Amino acid sequence: MRGSAPTSRVLDIVELLARAGAEPLRFSDVVRTLELTQATAHAILTTLCERGWAVRDPRDKTYVPGPALTALAAGVQASRPLAAAARAAAAELVAELGYAASVVERVGDHLVITAFLAGDDDQRPARPGERIPYAPPFGAAFAAWAPAAQKREWIGRAGGDGTVTARLEQVLARTRDRGFDVDWTTPALMQAAQLVERLDEEGLPPHVRRIMDTLVAEFTSIGYLSDDDPGRESRPVFSITAPVLDERGNVAMILGAHPMRVLDAARIAEVGQHVMRGADI
Known part of the structure; x- marks a missing residue:
């Protein structure tokens, strides 16, 4: 059984952010690495930032994992x-x-x-x-x-x-x-x-x-x-x-x-x- 394609794209970006760790990702990195359209990548990244799963640096416009994702990881580790x-x-x-x-x-x-x-x-x-x-x-x-x-x-x-x-x-x-x-x-x-x-x-x-x-x-x-x-x-x-x-x-x-x-x-x-x-x- 195949899963949800939209959900998979969200998880792909979350996993990419997690793999990058302290190395900021540019918008173009996300689009190129995951072969997404710019519109799809922008919509997902915007939502992730709104929910605290990602943080966008306003100066260089790069993305890193956000505090909500860090808190989730800590909770998972404890469990x-x-x-x-x-x-x-x-x-x-x-x-x-x-x-x-x-x-x-x-x-x-x-x-x-x-x-x-x-x-x-x-x-x-x-x-x-x-x-x-x-x-x-x-x-x-x-x-x-x-x-x-x-x-x-x-x-x-x-x-x-x-x-x-x-x-x-x-x-x-x-x-x-x-x-x-x-x-x-x-x-x-x-x-x-x-x-x-x-x-x-x-x-x-x-x-x-x-x-x-x-x-x-x-x-x-x-x-x-x-x-x-x-x-x-x-x-x-x-x-x-x-x-x-x-x-x-x-x-x-x-x-x-x-x-x-x-x-x-x-x-x-x-x-x-x-x-x-x-x-x-």
């Missing part, structure tokens, strides 16, 4: 203690390891970065509010603890043949066995996956769809390296993630560290243990 605890655990990972850390939650067919804290090198390969397709190679720490039918659904989103399926089944089994996931996907490949998903939503000719399916399968092979793959010795590790379980034992979110550098097997295991301890909230 979600597990998410607050996960964010605190991410901060502890940064202090312990020096790497960037994140909290990711699942919303339908997407993974949403709900917290991202820069590490000692101040690299920011992702930002809060970014959405990533819940499909291989993203979200193994969710899928590994999911019921069998949901595991098959996640694996099926990779496309590919039986070889890809068998490989992903091994990835999930290995992730569940050791308690954390290791992903070598680069930020650039993450952005490429987001682009492929947007293209798919817009509709593609069959021959182009086949090319896209092949590309998605390649993402999977790049994101996961076997224990004996020589590529492990030269490829930077993008993320090491572990599940945060709720009181019923379901994966509520995943906590991750982002080394963004080459790590040997011993260091990967060490970081994985840190992340697992942090996720045990």
Whole structure:
């Protein structure tokens, strides 16, 4: 079932303001980024400012989140203690390891970065509010603890043949066995996956769809390296993630560290243990 298009446009602007944070957005930024008409963007921004969800600087005519939106965020955080605890655990990972850390939650067919804290090198390969397709190679720490039918659904989103399926089944089994996931996907490949998903939503000719399916399968092979793959010795590790379980034992979110550098097997295991301890909230 499709949602309301007008409501989606309002939420798109709110999410864009939230992602920008302290960086003011120009009117043209909103129009260009969200591909809105000027009339639609102006009407929504005017209403948001009237309700205190956005503030417009009269000097440079830029927009930032307003006090009403800030108050809403504070209220939501107070009502979600597990998410607050996960964010605190991410901060502890940064202090312990020096790497960037994140909290990711699942919303339908997407993974949403709900917290991202820069590490000692101040690299920011992702930002809060970014959405990533819940499909291989993203979200193994969710899928590994999911019921069998949901595991098959996640694996099926990779496309590919039986070889890809068998490989992903091994990835999930290995992730569940050791308690954390290791992903070598680069930020650039993450952005490429987001682009492929947007293209798919817009509709593609069959021959182009086949090319896209092949590309998605390649993402999977790049994101996961076997224990004996020589590529492990030269490829930077993008993320090491572990599940945060709720009181019923379901994966509520995943906590991750982002080394963004080459790590040997011993260091990967060490970081994985840190992340697992942090996720045990």
